[in-house]
Amino acid sequence: MKNRTYGQLSAHFYLVAGLMWLKLLLLRLLLFDRIAWEWIAYDLAPVLLLLGLSTLITPARARTAVYWIWNGVLSVLLFASSVYFNHFGSVPTYLAFYELNQVFQVKESVESTIRALDYLFFADFAVLLVYALFRRWRGTAGPDFRRNVPQRRTRRAFLIVILVSVICGGALSLYSIRSARDITNELVQAESAGFLNYEAVAAIKAQEDNGLVGTGDIGETADDIKELQASYGYSDQPPGAVPDYFGSQKGKNVIVIQMEAFQNFPLFQSLEGQELTPVLNGLAGESFYFPRVFQQIGPGNTSDAEFMSNTSIYPIGTLAMSTGFSDRTLPSLPRLLRERGYEAYTFHVNKAGFWNRSRMYPALGFNGYYDKDDFTNDHFNAFGASDEQLYITAAEKLAALQRQGTPFYAQLVTVSSHHPFRIPEEAKRITLPDQLQGTMLGDYLTAINYTDYAIGTFIELLKQQGLWDDTVLVLYGDHFGLQPKDVPAQQVEEALGIPYDQRISRFNIPFMIHAPGMKQGVVTDQTGGQLDFLPTIANLLGIPLSGEGFTAFGQDLLNIDRNVVGMRYYLPTGSFFNNDILFVPGAGFDDGEAVSLSTLEPVEDFSRYRSDYDYILKLMELSDQYVKLLPQR
Missing domain, CATH: 3.40.720.10 (Alkaline Phosphatase, subunit A)
Structure with missing residues (x-):
């Protein structure tokens, strides 16, 4: 392959990688109302890994097309994720695509949540289309990046760039995934790991959960649930008392x-x-x-x-x-x-x-x-x-x-x-x-x-x-x-x-x-x-x-005197309401926040509610085990 051709290829690689990275940063802004600069490398890493691997396994003549296809796929994915977040208030994982067939049933509701900013994910394609039409009008074939590509690039230099992209991108992605796995708050997890790495975290968790069918004995799980609930002390009534209004x-x-x-x-x-x-x-x-x-x-x-x-x-x-x-x-x-x-x-x-x-x-x-x-x-x-x-x-x-x-x-x-x-x-x-x-x-x-x-x-x-x-x-x-x-x-x-x-x-x-x-x-x-x-x-x-x-x-x-109820999806896992507060974790309990149900004001010292946090996490874990063990029809 001629040096000029590798120059073209590298130009497309850098351009598409930069565009995909910018789109991931735009998603950060739309989802979290800020761009946390200390984590932006975690957005670039999977892009470099993806494009680098695509370069290594794709025939040379098809590589440019593959880069732009990946850019198009990511644009659609990020647009859908932003709209999903607008509608539901949570960051979607790949599992949300199981429910895509429901979108058309609530089309009016979903359409009303689309913002003008969401269409920015397709801005580069709009610019390219206008440019292509302009070039055709001027009598040329279309977009051509050769004039702006350095002519002395060599195949060896380009391959070094690709190998560095794969190795560094893979290592950095792996590090972010490992760092985010223990965070219970899905929003913090998604922001710290980056959107694409967050999808990998979700996939790993789904694999560890063994899908929707559990293993074990449902009777033993039921006993564990009963024992855990007995430890909370929901009621001050003596054991065996007839509940109020019973029957x-x-x-x-x-x-x-x-x-x-x-x-x-x-x-x-x-x-x-x-x-x-x-x-x-x-x-x-x-x-x-x-x-x-x-x-x-x-x-x-x-x-x-x-x-x-x-x-x-x-x-x-x-x-x-x-x-x-x-x-x-x-x-x-x-x-x-x-x-x-x-x-x-x-x-x-x-x-x-x-x-x-x-x-x-x-x-x-x-x-x-x-x-x-x-x-x-x-x-x-x-x-x-x-x-x-x-x-x-x-x-x-x-x-x-x-x-x-x-x-x-x-x-x-x-x-x-x-x-x-x-x-x-x-x-x-x-x-x-x-x-x-x-x-x-x-x-x-x-x-x-x-x-x-x-x-x-x-x-x-x-x-x-x-x-x-x-x-x-x-x-x-x-x-x-x-x-x-x-x-x-x-x-x-x-x-x-x-x-x-x-x-x-x-x-x-x-x-x-x-x-x-x-x-x-x-x-x-x-x-x-x-x-x-x-x-x-x-x-x-x-x-x-x-x-x-x-x-x-x-x-x-x-017939209870106190209660604690867990919530996830619309709030991070580990969130709960009890008789006093709403608690929402950060990366864990200590950096969480609490709000009084009575005054709607922040509660600064919520340390005494750690047992409620631990309890609700365990209860939801047992609920997941239990429902997965239910007999199939």
Whole structure:
């Protein structure tokens, strides 16, 4: 090969390596709002390794094309990762690509999170296209780098550059991967290792986890879980005491409403004299209401909330539970109730294939489900039918079971308040002040108000069908609705006159249980999470979980004096809520941070909570072991 050709090749190598490095630095800026200069070499290292290896194994005439193909692949990957982070608030790993088929189901929601800056990942291709068109217009063939390439480069010099790139790039990447592996905080891990090395860390961890099928004895794991939970001391009640409210609703129907993107802060608030959630406010006054409950979902989002509320098992944090574990026989509330003569159904106005629900619902033990084709499509939003149509169909089907004398368990999943919270004009029931017109917060509050109104229509249907006085009604939010980048805390505080924290308030979801004949509400300030829903409901229905040999990772919120609930994915692994604080680790416990649940102010001395940190890490580890050992169907 002529020196001039190797000069061209080296020019493309340096150019593409530099462009890929700049794009990785841009991703750092978009994800972490800064470029930590001490770690930027960790972004360059895998680029040099990748391009160097490609040079060594690719025929000379194809190398330039391969460089630009890698640049294009990285551009698409980084664009998708930035959009993913905008939408979910976490750095994606390669495992997130298992869920790519779900994107088209929430196209409107995803499109609304794309920023103009995200398109910078393709800026170099746009420049090259313009340059090529200009050269063609001038009568030349296209981009040509030869004039700017030094003519005295030799093959030996270029090969030395490539070997140095492979050796140094590989060594530096390996060092960053080894350094980051012991960091529990995924955000710190991704920032310190660099995006591409972080993907390698995730792959190594997935390999160590042996995929989704565990090894060992599930009985021994269950015993380890029981022993660990006994060490925490959730309750001051003497052993063997009958829990409060145990069996008070035995034999009653149960309807669970999972409210889309419903945070707790709109409850009991008004906007220029307009009550935002009048139905839920009134219902809380005659229900068990838990104002300190927090989401615990993983990458499965709404489907993970359905999974947890029915199983009291932690999501694994790397894959939607409906994708990874729908081939199992899952211990669940539907199964417990079916053993007691109930029938169990779930209602969702989207197609059941979305998030693999068509397989998850049988895994959870439901008799059947009603999905998109079972509802009148009033074209409310991208999903089709409105919450009102969801409730009309559900009331009709459940009334038929009632007439047959069959007790039932039903889970209803709402979608009318789904991001980006755009509802038809005719469905809007509040008037926004000028400062909220056209804002995400204004759209959100309008959608929440509609969700509340639709629940009121459902309650009226239950009364008309004779179901209300024989049914336990459970309501909870599946996950947050507002992202900090869309709605600053100050905007919420100014609009409603309430304190708002970007983590505590955002992850705080409502949870309430209305029991038939209940006239006086009970407010329980006990901290809880979505894992606690099943044990709390089971207690009211008179189901002794320990006596059933049922392994639950949550607690009965009506019968504990203290609690700690872990969270990962939307917060780093090791994060937890207890009765006092939200704790978020740094690289470990000592460099973490704590915020008071009561004051929303930082807590400087959180050393006394180290045992909670160690406990929750171990509990989530055992949960992962347990779910992987569940029998396959």
